[in-house]
Amino acid sequence: MYYFQIRQIAMAALAVALAFATWTTRIQAHGLEGDRFFPPTPLTDDPFAVDELSLPELQYNPASASHEIDVNASFSKEIFPKFALTVSETYINLNPKGGPAQDGWSNVGFNAKYQLWEIPEHEFILSIGSDVELGGTGSKAIQNSQYPYNYYTTYTPNLYLGKGFNELPDELKFFRPLAVTSVTGYDLYSGAPASNALEWSGSLQYSIPYLQQDVEDVGIPRPFKDMIPLVEFQMTTPTNRSATPTTGTIDPGVLWEGKYCQISLEASIPINSQSGPAVGGLFQVQIFIDDLFPKLFGHPLFFNDDTESNK
Amino acid sequence: MNIIRPLLILFLPLATISPAEAHAFLDHASPRVGSTVHPAPTQVELWMTEDLEPSFTKIKVLDATGAEIDKKDAAISGSTMVVSLPNLPPGVYKVVWKAVAVDTHVTTGDFTFTVN
Secondary structure, three states, X not given: OHHHHHHHHHHHHHHHHHHXXXXXXOXXXXXXXXXEEOOOOOOOOOOOOOOXXXXXXXXXXXXXXXXXEEEEEEEEEEEEOOEEEEEEEEEEEEEEOOOOOEEEEOOOEEEEEEEEEXXXXXXXXXXXXXXXXXXXXXXXXXXXXXXXXXXXXXXXXXXXXXXXXXXXXXXXXXXXXXXXXXXXXXXXXXXXXXXXXXXXEEEEXXXXXXXXXXXXXXXXXXXXXXXXXXXXXXXXXXXXXXXXXXXXXXXXXXXXXXXXXXXXXXXXXXXXXXXXOOOEEEEEEEEXXXXXXXXXXXXXXXXXXXXXXXX | OOOHHHHHHHHOHHHHOOOOOOOOOEEEEEOOOOOEEOOOOOEEEEEEOOOEOOOOOEEEEEOOOOOEOOOXXXXXXXXXXXXXXXXXXXXXXXXXXXXXXXXXXXXXXXXXXXXX
């Protein structure tokens, strides 16, 4: 019962947010700091509190005992200037070797994020926020050894960073398209017998659009001129009640920036045997809802500043 | 499948809304971004990826000291912006632009070119 109530409340809140959004008109940029566009990356939550829609994200994780396919969707809405709320859900399909497939929803996840400090001329942004995964809202059908803590709520305060390399000297100008993002968080389980854990992830990106638009037009044609090669990593380090070492993946891949969407493809390479037995993969479509529906998205619900175009 | 209902709730409202323009990014420029040219160009022209709002779109050309050296006659039409230049001596020049798309998305950028 609790599972359905939480989900219905979340959906109702989103419907109300959509209705309010239609009342406002001005458009803010998505993920822009100075001349730099920081794309939303699949594993490292970007530092921007803006309207974003990830639908779908498909993740394939091979494991020794089963194969797993996750279908994730998340929606972020800027509520006040520089403050956004996100709701996310994942549909999990487990295929145990020698057993019947199991599938169901994960716990409902929420995130609040605030852009605390920005220096556009240095392409720098620092944001703070927190994830909350509501225990008991996931499907009981997928309760097993891989998901032993679904009944417990997890709080994860996060620090988000983004920095472009635009200040490099002319001798290193071909490194200016580089940028880094990172998220550092700490999982706090409410009453669970699990270890709290440090979550740390990051991305190193090389923006070919930035190269051609801000550094030197070297004549790279489409579709390559719209691509951003990158390497991400996502690590978990237990900090108490566990002897488990750090686990995680290193994820090289590429993003393609379209007019209204971004497509991401990454390989997931486990860093040790505890992280997985084989290479997995990740595919994500990120929809630029502020471009696709500018009257509905791309601006905060409240205290909308209508002066940006005049600056 | 259970996934259908929440997706419908989320995205049915979007079906009633007409798509519009997107952010205006630089597609290409003349002189080309980061290029070395000879003789000196008489104008700088930028082709953007979207139509522009002329009232708020701006383009400037600065010399090595940061002084604006263009003729301040910027013209915005469709997705292009152009500004005239005086006779430029050899040196490095910086083009600074701010593009406001017709749906008011704002983007900025800058690049240099060198006159030999």
